[in-house]
Amino acid sequence: xxxxxxxxxxxxxxxxxxxxxxxxxxxxxxxxxxVSLVPSQTELLFDLGLGQQVVGxxxxxxxxxxxxxxxxxxxxxxxxxxxxxAACQPDLIIGNKEENYQEGxxxxxxxxxVWLSDVANLPGALRMIKQIGLITGRAPAADTMAAAVxxxxxxxxxxxxxxxxxxxxxxxxxxxxxxxxxxxxxxRAGFTNVFGALGRYPEIxxxxxxxxxxxxxxxxxxxxxxxxxxxxxxQAICPSARxxxxxxxxxxxxxxxxxxxxxxxxxxxxx
Numbered sequence: 001x002x003x004x005x006x007x008x009x010x011x012x013x014x015x016x017x018x019x020x021x022x023x024x025x026x027x028x029x030x031x032x033x034x035v036s037l038v039p040s041q042t043e044l045l046f047d048l049g050l051g052q053q054v055v056g057x058x059x060x061x062x063x064x065x066x067x068x069x070x071x072x073x074x075x076x077x078x079x080x081x082x083x084x085x086a087a088c089q090p091d092l093i094i095g096n097k098e099e100n101y102q103e104g105x106x107x108x109x110x111x112x113x114v115w116l117s118d119v120a121n122l123p124g125a126l127r128m129i130k131q132i133g134l135i136t137g138r139a140p141a142a143d144t145m146a147a148a149v150x151x152x153x154x155x156x157x158x159x160x161x162x163x164x165x166x167x168x169x170x171x172x173x174x175x176x177x178x179x180x181x182x183x184x185x186x187x188r189a190g191f192t193n194v195f196g197a198l199g200r201y202p203e204i205x206x207x208x209x210x211x212x213x214x215x216x217x218x219x220x221x222x223x224x225x226x227x228x229x230x231x232x233x234x235q236a237i238c239p240s241a242r243x244x245x246x247x248x249x250x251x252x253x254x255x256x257x258x259x260x261x262x263x264x265x266x267x268x269x270x271x
Contacts (some may be wrong), residue, residue, distance in 0.1 A: 012091075017135055020118040021097055021130060027113045030137035032093035035085055037077055039225045041117065042067055044129060044255030045094070046136040047145070056088040063249075063257070080104050086111070094132065117254075121184035125254035126150055145256060152262035159190030159269050165204075165214040166193065167234075168248070169224045173204040176220075182251050189265035191216075206237045217241050220248035244268075 015029035035056035036042040042061040045054050056074045061067045072088050075081040077099045085093070090112050095105055097118040108114050113134060117128040126146045133142020153242065166176045167185060176182035177198040186193050194212040195202065209217075217234050219226035231243045249257055250264045 013203065015135060016117070017131070019115045020124065020131070021114065025101065025115050027115065027135050029135065031091070031135070033088060033090045034136070035074060035088050035090040035093045036095075037080070037093065038099050038117070039063065039077075040253035040255040040257060041094055041096065041128075041132065043145065043253070043257060044132060045136070047256040048133060048136065048141050050136055050220075053136070056085055056090060063153055078104070078186075080101060080108070080122065082107065083090045089092045092135070094121050105133050112237050113222075119181055120179055121181060122150075122153060122188065125181070125258060146261070149258045152259070153188055156188060156190075156262055156266055161190060161192040162216060162269075163194050163212075164171075164191040164216045164218055165209060165212060166246075166251070167204070167224075167226070168201075168219045168220050168222075169199065170226065173206070173209065174201050175204050176251075177202055182256055185261065185265065189269055191269075210237050214238060214241050217243050218246045220238060220246055220251065222248035222252070251254065 008146065010027040012030065013230060014026050016024060016026045021023055033055045034045065034050065036045055036054060039061045042054065042057050043063040046064050046067060054071050057067050058075065058077050059072045059073050060077060072084055074084040078101050084221050085108065093108055093112050093114045095114060095116050097116055097246060105114055105116065109218060119125050119128055127148045130133050130142050133139045164186060166182055168174050168176055175195045177193065177200055183193050183196065194214045195204065214268040218236060219230060226245055230246065234243050247264065249260045
């Protein structure tokens with residue numbers, strides 16, 4: 001478990017900020033003890049050089065590997081262990097509207113400053129990176145990172161639109177549709193989401209998938225861990241479609257992992 005190795009001689013002052021939900025949050029600046037409730041944001045904190053300040057993470061915070069070794073594991077993203085979080089004595093909790101749950105966040109916010117992200121597209125992710133840098137005293141590094149991510153996505157070459165379906169779940173099938181971060185990245189890669197007229201994460205019946213006639217079906221590694229053994233059942237539904245397993249982290253982790261996403265999407269678009 002992490003110990004508080006931050007410099008206690010640094011005087012903290014109240015910093016009033018507005019998070020991505022428009023909530024006014026007053027955080028002690030710079031924060032010394034941070035609990036992160038979102039895997040992609042945990043990785044971001046470490047990549048900004050804040051590993052020693054991260055004292056609590058979720059069981060899904062697998063990057064970097066040492067995150068769950070040096071910090072307390074406080075449950076999942078939707079089932080917090082409030083006693084473990086309290087034991088971390090955080091002065092800042094960082095979460096996300098979609099990945100966490102409102103009641104739990106409200107309970108935590110009654111005891112500690114909670115800053116929430118709300119990311120549905122690349123611009124929102126870039127703002128999140130810069131804002132987390134601002135509230136943690138890592139603004140220069142965060143601004144540099146955000147600029148690098150933006151530059152790499154801007155360099156993505158234009159490609160002829162290709163109709164795709166991106167599946168995130170099985171039994172029932174569920175797809176990433178309009179209003180999701182995944183849908184935004186698909187569009188930036190030159191894909192056309194065949195379920196783009198639907199909202200968020202709809203259930204998709206096999207006959208609905210067949211009728212949509214995607215040229216390519218992308219099977220995500222998360223949250224459902226699609227494997228090669230699942231490809232045949234999709235091929236039977238859409239015989240002419242190209243079925244591929246894809247790295248879900250590079251499509252949906254909206255922190256520092258985005259530094260690698262543009263190159264991955266470019267490679268994915270190759271014939």
